[in-house]
Amino acid sequence: MIEFWLSAGLLLLAALSFLLIPILRGRRQQQEEDRTALNVALYQERIAELAAQQAAGVLDDGQMAKGRDEAARELLADTEGAESARQARLGKAVPLLAALLVPLVALGLYLHFGAAGKVELTQEFAAAPKSLEEMTTRLERAVEAQPDSAEGLYFLGRAYMAEQRPADAARTYERAVALAGRQPELLGQWAQALYFAANKQWSAQVQALTDEALKADPNEVTSLGLRGIAAFEGERYQEAIDYWKRLLAQLPEGDASRAALQGGIDRAGERLGSSAAQPAPASATxxxxxxxxxxxxxxxxxxxxxxxxxxxxxxxxxxxxxxxxxxxxxxxxxxxxxxxxxxxxxxxxxxxxxxxxxxxxxxxxxxxxxxxxxxxxxxxxxxxxxxxxxxxxxxx
Structure with a gap:
């Protein structure tokens, strides 16, 4: 922010110069006018002196004419570089008052309508956060500064999930969906946050959100993973394997989560094998x-x-x-x-x-x-x- 205010101060000084320069130029112009008036007075005095000498018989008509022409040339030479007289004057009070009010009004307007907070936030994001809590705080401030940014809400929801705050994440994803529309990825993230916020309890809303997400995109990864988890918890191991295999096919080779996902598929397969070895209960509903x-x-x-x-x-x-x-x-x-x-x-x-x-x-x-x-x-x-x-x- 220091660099910003220094730059703003320099621009303000430049603006003030346009108001103060006319005052300085006015002083110079006044000096020019005073010198011109003095030259005219000297010319008139010279003409009067020549007239007196002619009346005394010291100068004849030719000498009189020559002296008058010489005085006129001197007057023209002295006044040739002088600036033209000003037609109107504002005086000193108006420019000085404007020079005082302009920075005050500009500062007030900027603080009201400007983006000082966004400038400061941008500078903060230029440096890497020192902790997850600091990153979450920055994202919260970014969302506060730009409440209509669905992208900002999405990343804030991810940060909340990383901090084990699924209820906050669910509310954040709901806002993102309202802004960006019912995109499959957002619906999957919203469903996942609701599932964990309810202590891993499946609900009609989670079911509907994952249904909608997978209908729009059958390969939506978050919904596939969530359905697999719910199926595994419900001892529907074949269903869990099917979902997780579909998810595994979407992950690129070398992805760190592939090993954990394959481990889950293997565990579901082991339990499926052990349950298959047991006779199904006769009273299955x-x-x-x-x-x-x-x-x-x-x-x-x-x-x-x-x-x-x-x-x-x-x-x-x-x-x-x-x-x-x-x-x-x-x-x-x-x-x-x-x-x-x-x-x-x-x-x-x-x-x-x-x-x-x-x-x-x-x-x-x-x-x-x-x-x-x-x-x-x-x-x-x-x-x-x-x-x-x-x-x-x-x-x-």
Missing amino acids: RLKVRVELAAALKDKVSPQDTVFIFARASNGPPMPLAAKRVTVAQLPLEVELSDADAMMPQMKLSDFAEVQLVARVSRAGQPTRGEWVGKGAPLASSTQATQHLTIDSPDL
């Missing part, structure tokens, strides 16, 4: 449901509208226990819901004796709200017969 759209609604929905098919506890939390996501264009459709489709590892379909089947059409792609819905009657989670759902009612 699998609900089959066929979903159709009422004929009266076919003109009121779009083929691209999202359809969520899920089972929730009849007497318990409203969050889906198991869910599938399809589109209107795929209806009618028969799907199977099981513990492999669990939204959260600690809340499985088989943990509840009685459930309700629901199918919802949502233009916004949100599982918790939509435009049209179909609901079934409560039934035992051990039901083997295929259930039928018709989407035919407004989702109130």
Whole structure:
């Protein structure tokens, strides 16, 4: 900042010179006018002296004319370099007052409208931060100075995650998405922050964000890694392997995270092998449901509208226990819901004796709200017969 203020001071002095120079030039011009007046007075005195000598008979007419011409030439020679008289004068008070007010007004306007903070922040970023906390503080100040910068919010969110502050990161990524749009990378980062902020608890929002990200970009790395982690925690090892292998294919050779990712795939394979050696429990919960759209609604929905098919506890939390996501264009459709489709590892379909089947059409792609819905009657989670759902009612 010292260099900035020195430069500003030099520019200010240059500006003041344009105001002060006319005053100095005015003094010089006044001196020129005073000398011209003196020369005119001397000329008039010389003419009067010549006239007196002519009247006394000392000079004849020729000598008189010659003396007058000589005096005139001397007057012209003395006044030839003098500047023309000023037509108007501001006086000294106005320029001096302006010279005083200009820097004060300029300073006030700069402090109000200028970017001194950004200049200082730019100088800070020129030096490497000494710690992660210092970098986070700089990014917070940068976002405060430029709140409409989605890029600044993205890097601030990454810094929060590095500091183990996922809740702050989630709020930051939400702001970035609002500014930059629903880009797959931002959605994946937002979902990851929400997942860790909830102590690694899967949620409908995390599911929807990763669904949206992978639909737009099937190779979105953060969503693939997150889905793999959630599947591993939920003991869905084959699903974890599939996600992590897709992620591994996106990483360049020599990437430091490849070894850790391959280790995770190997561990999932080992657990998958041990679980495969054990007989599957006879009471595994699998609900089959066929979903159709009422004929009266076919003109009121779009083929691209999202359809969520899920089972929730009849007497318990409203969050889906198991869910599938399809589109209107795929209806009618028969799907199977099981513990492999669990939204959260600690809340499985088989943990509840009685459930309700629901199918919802949502233009916004949100599982918790939509435009049209179909609901079934409560039934035992051990039901083997295929259930039928018709989407035919407004989702109130």
